[in-house]
Amino acid sequence: MRGNWEVWHLTRPEQFFSYASGYLRAAIRNEESEESEELPFEWSDAAASLMLLAHAVELFLKGAI
Numbered sequence: 001m002r003g004n005w006e007v008w009h010l011t012r013p014e015q016f017f018s019y020a021s022g023y024l025r026a027a028i029r030n031e032e033s034e035e036s037e038e039l040p041f042e043w044s045d046a047a048a049s050l051m052l053l054a055h056a057v058e059l060f061l062k063g064a065i
Contacts, residue, residue: 007019012063013062013063013064014063015063016059016060016062016063017059017060017063019059020056020057020058020059020060020063021056022056023052023053023055023056023059024052024053024056026052027049027050027052027053027056030045030048030049030052031049033045034046
């Protein structure tokens with residue numbers, strides 16, 4: 001079982017890096033699902049992937065600052 005207690009012990013910048021990695025992995029998985037052709041991939045899916053990527057970058061920069 002997963003939960004937010006996995007990052008409680010981390011400092012705030014470490015939490016930002018952790019979440020940034022998660023958002024990046026989610027964006028990559030979403031894009032990879034496009035290639036599998038199991039489900040139709042539409043513009044809304046691509047837009048969600050781009051937003052996940054943008055949020056990953058934002059959290060990474062917050063952690064770096």
